[in-house]
Each structure stands twice: as structure tokens, then as C-alpha cells.
Amino acid sequence: MKRNSDRWLDVLGLATLVFIVAGLYMAFVYAQTEVNMGLVYRIFFFHLGSVAAGFFAITLVAIAGLAYLRTNSRAWDRVAEASAEIGIVFCTIALITGSIWAKPIWGVWWTWDPRLTSFLILWLIYIAYLMLRASARDDPRVARFSAVFGIVGFIDVPIVIVSARYWRAISPVLFQENAQGFTFGLTPEMIQTLVVCIIAYLLLFFYLLAQRVRLESLRDEIMAIRRARSAG
């Protein structure tokens, strides 16, 4: 028998699939090739999509953490954990695609520009978050620890971004193009493609999140049944 929530999950999965296929088509065929960067610029649709999903994920980690501290409900902790795990995957994809994009355009895999620096530090904060979860797994207070660290990390991110900008303002400028956002003009087709790709990534994030939360609640259910059996 299928649960009602499973049916919703199928609908969400289908919508994700549709948007991913549409996003792939638009990114590779529909959007025109950029004049200066050529074909390689197309990675930017996937790069920005994962950045969006990554930022969304860390926001959700903080919100779920806050909700957990207020309500003490295990459901919120599951959301925070799942969101952090999936978020780090998207952030890693963003870092890697960013590097692949940077190599032909700037000639280097990595540069300490404010956006890259902030994103790397953000990534490290959430790696630390997952390590904290792993190392306190058996402790019943792990949910509270990670909620606290998720909130602290989230508040820290804007401060990191601001300071990385100031840092850059004083140190010598290596890659001027990168300082003021996208220097290439976006055509309407590119913007449409970008929007579809971001929606696709967010849907994918939600789909994975729902699956991950479901997995964790099933695990909890099994644990409860086991405990009841060994007690009885």
C-alpha cells in the first residue's frame, strides 16, 4: 500500500525530472554560445544552480536548528541533518564546477577572490557541521549541538562575505573581471535558462531532502520497533 506522502514524493520527483531535462536542453541548445568565453560558459548554469541550492540548504539548516531548539521535535533535527548533507554535496559541486569554469577563463583553477574565498569558508563550516554530527552521533544531545553550530555558522556567513570583500579591496587585484559580478551580458534566453536551471536544482534539492528525511524516519521507526521487541 502506498502512503499519501509517497505519492507526493513521486509527483515532486517527476517535476524535478521534467525541469532537469528542460534545463539540460536549454543550457546546451537553447541558450546561445557566449561570445568571449565560448562553450565553456555553459557550465555557469549548473554552477549557479548548485550555488543556489547550497545557499538554500544552509539557510534551512539554520531554520530547522532554530525550530528544533524551540520545539525539541526530532522531525526538525532530521530536516537539519538531511539539509546539511545534501547542501554540502551541492556546495562541493559548485566549488568543482566553479574551478572548471575558472581554468579556461582566468587561467587558474583557484584564486583568492572574495566570492571564492567566502564560499570555501562556508564549505568548511558545513564540513565541520557534518563532522560534529558524526563524532557526537551516539550522544542524545547531538541534535542540540548541531542546531547551535548550524545557527552560529549561518550568522557567520554574511560576516565572512563582508570581510572577504574588504580583504580583497586592500590586497592587489589579480583578476579584475571578477570584481564586479558577471562582466558578460546575459541575453533573455540565457536568463530564462538560468531560471529554469535554478528551479531544477531547487526541486532536486527538495526531492533529495524529502527522500533523506523519509529514510531517517523509517530508521527511527525500525529502532523503535526493535527496542519494543527486546523490551517485551
Place this chain on the structure above:
Amino acid sequence: MKFLRQVAAIVQKDLAAELRTKENLSAMIVFSLLVLVIFNFAFELQGLDITVVGSGVLWTAFTFSGILGLGRSFAAEKDKGSLEGVLLSPVDRGAVFLGKAISNFLFISVMEAVTLPLFALLNNAAIPWFPLVPYVVLGTVGFAAMGTLLSAVASSTKMREVMLPILLFPVTVPLLMAAVKLTGGALQARDFSEVTNWFSILVAYDAIFLVVAFWVFEYVVEE
């Protein structure tokens, strides 16, 4: 008034415990001296302009050695089971946090007070006590506040000695950037107007995380 008395009592307890053995402080001071020595060999500081690289050397020594003290702050309480005692006493959780943060701040400050003259001596550097000391104090406030909160978190995990730096360093990056820039500005005798941005970041960081840590601390120590 009662709150302040509680804070003072926690500080007094930590200071008394430390002064009895001085284990923690001496370890921190020796370690920071070691960092200075290692930097000297790693980078051949003799040939470099110490006013340029000095701020990085100093803050590496401060943070690396500070983290030793912060790590012991709750680990020692856990091992002796004295944290339960503190939590059972009718003391506000906020007072426990502030007390712990203040004593951590004091320990780190003592280590810094020893490190700074040693740094000047070893590198033939002139130390502009003003405005360097206020900068170091401001940097230490935020580091001690965040460190106290995360030390309480890390001390409850399996790999606590390893967990603390992994948790603390990424979130203190902005503080470190600001402190390094300000210290560098002071060593190079730059005008304050050149580093005002960093000063604001440092003060904002201290204020924000003192409040946040104070507010979430109870969730960390509650059983």
C-alpha cells in the same frame, strides 16, 4: 547584581583551579613560544620585513596556543565531573557562560602578554603598544567567546581535542582577518582611517557572537 556575583564566582573558581597547578597557562605559553620559533625556521623571518609578516605570526601563535587553553576549559570540568556541580548550583546558565568566557579571556591574555614581548625580542621588532594592545584585546574577546561556546560543544564529542579547532577555525575566519589586518596596521604605524573597516568588523563580530553565544549556551550544557 546577583548575576554579576555569579559570574565573578565562576571566574574565581576557574582562576583558583588554574593558579593551583598553572598547567594550562604554562602549556599555552610554551606552545606559543614554539610557534614563534617554528615560524622563524619555516619562513626565515630574518630576511623579511617583520612589520609586514609579523601580524600573521602573532595571530597564528595566539590562536593556536589559545585553542589549547580553550580545549582544556571544558574537558577538565568534564573529566572531574565538576561541570555537573556547576550546573546543579542555582546559577544562571548565562552566568556560567560569561564566567567561563571571562576566565578563558584572561588565560589567553596572559599568554599574549608573554608572547608579545618575546616576539619583539626575537624579531627585533618595535611594538606600538597603542593601538596594538586594544586590537589584540578586541580580537581575544571574540575568540574567547566563540571558543568557550564551541569548547562546550566539542568537549561532549568523541574526538574533542580534534573537534574544537575544526569547529572554531572556520567560524572565526572573519575575526582573524580583521585582527591580522589591524595588527599589521599597527605594526606598520598606519593611520587608523586605513583600517576603520576592519575595526568595525571586529567590533561587530565581538558584539554579535557574544550575544549569540550567551543565548545558545544553555542548549549546549543542558543534559
